[in-house]
Structures are given as structure tokens and as C-alpha cells.
Amino acid sequence: MRRRARILAVVSVLSVVAAACAGDSTTTTTEGTPGTTAATDTTVAPSTTAAPSTTAEGSGDPIVVGGTLSLTGAFAATGAIHKLAGDMFVERVNEAGGLLGREVQWNLLDDESDTANIAPLYEQLISQDQVDLIMGPYATPNILAAMPVAERYGYTLPQHTAVLAPLMTYACQFPGWSIGPEPNSFIPNQMADALDSLDGAVSTVALLTNESGSTAFISYGIADDPDDPSTLNILPERGYEVVADIPYPPGYEDWGSTAAQVRDANADLVLMNGLGVEANSLIDAMQQLDYAPPLMFALFPAPGPLLGLGDAAQGTLSVSIFEPNAPILEQMDPEVGEIVDEFAERASAAQIPYTVFETQAAASWNAWEILVQGVEGAQSTDGQGICDSLHSTGADLTFSGAVTFDPAVNNFWDTTEGLKQIQGAEWVMVWPEDIAAGALAGPTG
């Protein structure tokens, strides 16, 4: 009996730990030693804006860029996009003569989507492997874990996608995707700007929030500060009534109950600050209740599966820094089209289900361009030199234009982020109007 009670206790603890791990979306879901899947030794190629150094001699040891990505585990789907974008970039840099005349090699380790692996792996890359440069991992919690290591060793840290700008305090971290220094203010204000253009078609909002760091930050601002800018504060100030505020835990499954709540709220807009396929689950559950909201917004969805819902997801809005819509591509350098096409081809070959070069890939490309341009500006791989160069001259990014970095706002540059919307069989940039490839469609019904 005592033995059974002990086993029950062990199982209970394991269950709670497993639930918590699932919730954090950072659970180690793969076997093997972290970092052993050194997946790639590709040689990095710069983009069109990162021209090879004029001093390139084509000699000397390779420049080794160390970094981790989530090649397995919960973040692996997006990790694969960043890996492919990085591979393509490195190849282009080397085809163009390398960096400072030296071949670029990418020493990429698998962090298994586990935040606990990040610091040890970056320590290994820097202190044991003695890489010349580093590239940040994917996902905000992982980037936050890598940042202190980079700071300790004085390495410049370009990073793809950290959203929690106020926490990115290391002066030599440089974001490849910026929603400005206050994403918690920018996103709801941009949303309100877009809604304002619909001439009163939207007046009520049901807010759903995944309580993980980046999404809760947009809904509620910095924890414990009710006056911090947030969706919950800004929308009412802008004249939109929040008729339901539904926070849910990461890994949440019971969408039927939540759909009933959303249906009951009967809002003009369902604003879901969620992740991955949560929007799919909610839409399915709402359909089962014979309910379709007039308009829906999903903050960080998996774009492919949401598009795959077909009619049920028509009109759904989200955020984006780049969509390869024809009118947008026509205005850009022809090489952008080549990058988009090559990515689609290679993503298909790599069995990545959604093969469109969009926000994640563009953010990755931006981060690599920042690194390469920093090195070229400094004419060395010295971390402080790269950092100083980027602070003084900024960077010219293929997908986001010329940007400047101000340490006072944690280097988060003026954002180029807009709103995209599912229209027909693709995501279309619809806001702001000056970068839109199509018109914003208002609520249905």
C-alpha cells in the first residue's frame, strides 16, 4: 500500500511537471544530448545588401558563426524555417566571396526547444568551440536565455524574433524583427487604426489571451503594472468596448467552453492574442456552435494551417513584416523574388508544409544581414566593434529597409510591421495602406 502511494505521488508529480512543460511550450520532447545535432555547417551568404567586403582576399580561416535553433521539440516547425533561411543566406554570402574575404561557416546546434539548453550551448559555442560570431536562437524565451551569455563574453547578438522589447536590455543585441520599443502599444494602436478605417463596423471586441510571455505582454502589458500600454487599456481609449477578456493557459485544450463564451459575448471582433494553431482550434469550436464572428484577429498563428481552414478563416487578420504578394514584390529588388522562389522550392524539398517566405523567414534574413553588415562596418569580428558599427551606421535590410539602432530603446527600430488578412487562398498585406497589397475587408454578416 505504501509502495503504491509512493508511486502515485511520483506519477502525480510527473503529470504536473509534464503539464507545466507542455504549457510552457518549452518541454524537451526529443531524445539525445542537446546540441549534438550540429545540423549544418553551411557557409553563410549575404543578401544583396550585404555585399562582400571589398577587402576580401579569399584567404584565411573561415569565419565561424555559432548558434542554436530549435531543430526538434515544440518550436521545431518554426526552427526549420529559420534554418532554411539561414542556410540560403550563408550560401549566398560565400558565393559572393565570403565575409572579409573569408568563407563563412555556420556551426548550428539543436537546442531541442528547451530554454534550459540555451545558456550551456552558447557557453559551449563561445568558450569551447571559440566561434567568431554568434546568431541568436528562435523564440523569445530562448533569446532571453542566450542574451546574458552573449553579454558576458562581449559578443554581438543578432536575434530573429524577440517580442518582449523592454526585457532585451543588452546594448549589443540587435532584433531582426521589430515591433518598435513598445509592441504592447504599437499592436493594439495599429489594430485600432485599421478598425477606425471601417467606419464604425466594429465597436465591440472579445479578447482572448494565451498567458505565455509574448502574447500576454501584448494583451496586458508588463505584469503588475495595470497602467502599462496594453490591448486591454488602449482599445477602450480608442473607443472600442472589450466585452470579454478571456485569458487561457498555454497548452489549453477545452476550446468548446471558450467558444461558448465567445459566442455569448457576440463581439464584432474576436481578437486572439494566441500562438500556433490555437486560432484553428477556436474557429473549429465556434463552427461547432454554429457561430462565426464577424471579424477575427490572430496575433502569432501558424500561417499555413490557418490558411488551410479555407472559408472558415476568410478575413482573419494577423501581423506581418513581409508577405510576398505580387504588388509588393513588383516594388522590390528582383532578387527578393528569387529569394522567395528559392525558399519555396527548398522548403518544399525539406517537407516544410508552409513554403511561403514570410515574417519568420524575413526576420531571419534580417538578423543575418545585420550580423554581416556589422562585421563589414567594423572590418573585424570583434564583438564590440560590430556593435559600435551597427549603432553608428544602422543596417540596410532587404525586407525592412534602412534601420537604425538606438540602445536607449534596446535597438528596436521603427517597425515596418503591418496587418495581413486571409483573402482567397493567400495572406495579403492590407494595413497600413501605403504598404498594402490589397484592401482591408471589414466584418462579415
Next chain:
Amino acid sequence: MIELQAAVSGALNGSLFALMALGLSLAWGFLKVINLAHFALILLSGYLTFELATATGLGPIATIVVTAPLMFVVGAVIQLGYERFDVSELNSLLISYGLLIITVQVVTNIWTADFLRLPPEINPFSAEAVGVGSLRFPVPTLLAAGFAVVLVVAASLVLGRTYAGKALQAFGQDREIASAFGIDHRLLGVLLAGAAGASAAIAGMLFPIGGTLTPDLPFEWIGQVFAIVILGGIGNVTGTLYAGLLVGAISGLVAVVWTPSTSPFVVFSLVVIALVFRPKGLFPQKGG
């Protein structure tokens, strides 16, 4: 009304978890094996359902014709392994956790870690519901409830009215004495583990019908499934179903009365209380 709808939706969702818990509870109760590999079989079945349905156009429910026998064999082979190496109850937890991790990695390597979803032309159920008055019963979880009831009734009948079932109960209570009376525990154990594997195939089939597949799904299931096993009473098949419905209904109700974030707190508080005051579960069996 919203509370009633939430409780109904939650209870139906809970029946899916009860279906997942059934095989685990039986193996734990009668074979003294805490088989986390059961989650691996559910995951694998979900992906095989996806593969068969998309590659052959077979209806997702029909895929259990293939997956159930296959998982029966896999479940039986795993049990043979436990028997062969005389794995203890606690060690089975650790070994099967390893099997689960390996399976997750294999699934990732084969199907990638990206989200997979059956297209509507193959899976017409995902957005469908049956209406009774103003209440809606989502078809994917209604199917789960139907399968759960059928399997629980079948398991109860087998356990209560057949020689094999009674032998299993005897074996679950005292291995040595049962063996002394000539019960072939190896064969019975393998058959039971196979049946649990087949039930995993049915549970796995329901996931692509109801939503999206990712390799890390088992880690989202484990907490709630173990809560149901413990609350239902280990090895208690009807208790497992009741516990699933109860946990689901409470979760749904708490989600709308307070917030969805409160649900895990309430459910796991129940588990802790049950472990302290009702260690044999909320639904004790007669003579149990």
C-alpha cells in the same frame, strides 16, 4: 445557458481523455505497468490515421481497421518486453517514458514537427455538431464519447463475466496466488496490453478528426489523463469514464465561470484531495 453548454462541451472533451486513460488504467491496475508508451501509441495512431486518410482517401474512422490491429500487436510486444525483463512498476514508468520520447522523435523525423491537419474533404467532422434545442454537441468529441462508452461497457463485461476477466482481476490482486491457481498471466497480460494498444489506436484516430497534430501533443495530454486515471480509480474502467466526464465538465464550467486558466488549478487540486482522502479513486468498485 452558456454554463450548460460549457459543461456539455467540457464533458464530451473529457470523454476523449477518458478514452485515452482507459488503456493506461487497465495496464496499471492489472499488470502493474505504468505505461507512458500508451501515449506514444496514441500519437502514432493519430499520424497513421492522417497518413492513411490522406494517402488513400480512406475515411479517418475507417483507418482503425488498420491501426487497431497494428497497435494491438505493438502494445502486446511492449508487454512481452516488460515480462521478459521482469520490469518493476516504477521502472516501467521510466522505461516507457523513454519509449515515448523515442516515438516523439521518430514521428518528428517522419512527419516533421509542423502542424498537420486533415483537409475538410477527407474529414467532414471537425466543424460539425449535433443540435438538441439550443445545445450543441460537437461531432469529434461526440464520437469520442461514443467510443468511450462502447469500450468501457465491453471492458466491464469482459472483466466481470468472463474467465479471462476474472483471472485478470485475480492476477491484479495477487500474482503469486493467481499463478498458483494456474492462471497464465503472461498470455493474459499480453492480451490485455494488446487491447489497451487497440484502444490507443481508437483514441489516436480521434485527434486528427478533431484538430491538429503535432509531435509534442502527448506532453499536453499526460497531466489530464493521469488525473482521470487517479480520480477514476486505477484499473476501474467505469470509474475512468465517470472521472473523464467529471473532469471535463468541471474544466468547462470553471473556464466560463472564472477563466480557462483556473481549470488546471481546480482539476489538480481535486487530484491532490483525492490522493489524500480517496486514494482508490472517487468511484470505488464493489469489493475493491
